[in-house]
Amino acid sequence: xxxxxxxxxxAHPALRAEAMQPVTxxxxxxxxxxxxxxxxxxxxxxxxxxxxxxxxAAATGFEKAATDLVSQVAAKQAAAGESVSxxxxxxxxxxxxxxxxxxxxSISFQLMVEVRNKLLEAYQExxxxxx
Amino acid sequence: xxxxxxxxxxxxxxxxxxxxxxxxxSQNIANVNxxxxxxxxxxxxxxxxxxxxxxxxxxxxxxxxxxxxxxTVRVARIESARxxxxxxxxPGHADADANGMVAMPNINxxxxxxxxxxxxxxxxxxxxxxxxxxGMALQTLAIGKR
Numbered sequence: 001x002x003x004x005x006x007x008x009x010x011a012h013p014a015l016r017a018e019a020m021q022p023v024t025x026x027x028x029x030x031x032x033x034x035x036x037x038x039x040x041x042x043x044x045x046x047x048x049x050x051x052x053x054x055x056x057a058a059a060t061g062f063e064k065a066a067t068d069l070v071s072q073v074a075a076k077q078a079a080a081g082e083s084v085s086x087x088x089x090x091x092x093x094x095x096x097x098x099x100x101x102x103x104x105x106s107i108s109f110q111l112m113v114e115v116r117n118k119l120l121e122a123y124q125e126x127x128x129x130x131x
Numbered sequence: 132x133x134x135x136x137x138x139x140x141x142x143x144x145x146x147x148x149x150x151x152x153x154x155x156x157s158q159n160i161a162n163v164n165x166x167x168x169x170x171x172x173x174x175x176x177x178x179x180x181x182x183x184x185x186x187x188x189x190x191x192x193x194x195x196x197x198x199x200x201x202x203t204v205r206v207a208r209i210e211s212a213r214x215x216x217x218x219x220x221x222p223g224h225a226d227a228d229a230n231g232m233v234a235m236p237n238i239n240x241x242x243x244x245x246x247x248x249x250x251x252x253x254x255x256x257x258x259x260x261x262x263x264x265x266g267m268a269l270q271t272l273a274i275g276k277r
Binding site for chain 2: 099108117118
């Protein structure tokens with residue numbers, strides 16, 4: 001399991017699909033083929049990870065939650081932008097509605113940043129761990 | 132949709148209602164000398180006043196208890212106060228009657244100013260609710276900071 005896979009969910013959806021590719025494909029050729037490792041010490045090796053199953057679980061669990069968070073923040077920002085342009089366009093939108101919309105967008109963005117900071121912190125904590 | 136600022140619906144509706152109230156007061160003050168109606172007939176302006184009513188929105192988030200529906204406010208109607216016009220002796224006025232009396236709108240400017248201040252203070256109170264909700268959200272986000 002790649003420890004950064006959770007963080008990748010926070011990136012833009014288009015970037016995420018690209019980012020998924022190189023890590024898995026570059027890592028694969030360098031690794032010793034699994035069949036050879038199995039021959040060396042059949043008892044010690046862990047169970048091979050079914051990559052399909054892991055991906056499916058990630059897409060429904062945390063990754064989905066994180067993607068939802070990002071898309072909702074994006075939706076709030078889009079709504080705030082829409083509200084501002086409607087206000088400036090002289091449409092029937094009141095000032096306080098626009099301000100509340102922009103404030104909501106700002107706070108939900110900060111929430112997303114905090115979630116990202118926590119994840120990164122957890123990752124760095126893991127990387128510093130002595131084995 | 133994530134709900135960042137809880138209870139903001141009620142506050143937003145109240146801000147809207149108070150703004151409408153202020154508009155009605157400004158209309159009353161503006162028409163303090165109008166002796167004719169929009170159709171040009173001789174009919175002094177009548178003081179307008181707003182009537183607020185409670186409207187129920189969906190359940191309060193997180194409470195889920197019976198009776199915890201979020202109450203918003205809306206302007207039910209704007210009705211005219213049925214007052215007799217104020218008769219002023221102005222013989223030179225174009226709309227004076229045979230006795231030189233002019234029917235002026237019965238608007239008390241002091242009353243309107245008090246209404247204006249009341250609307251302004253109510254608006255301010257609701258803005259403070261918004262500010263407090265925002266402050267609470269930001270303080271909660273600060274849990275993650277070191």
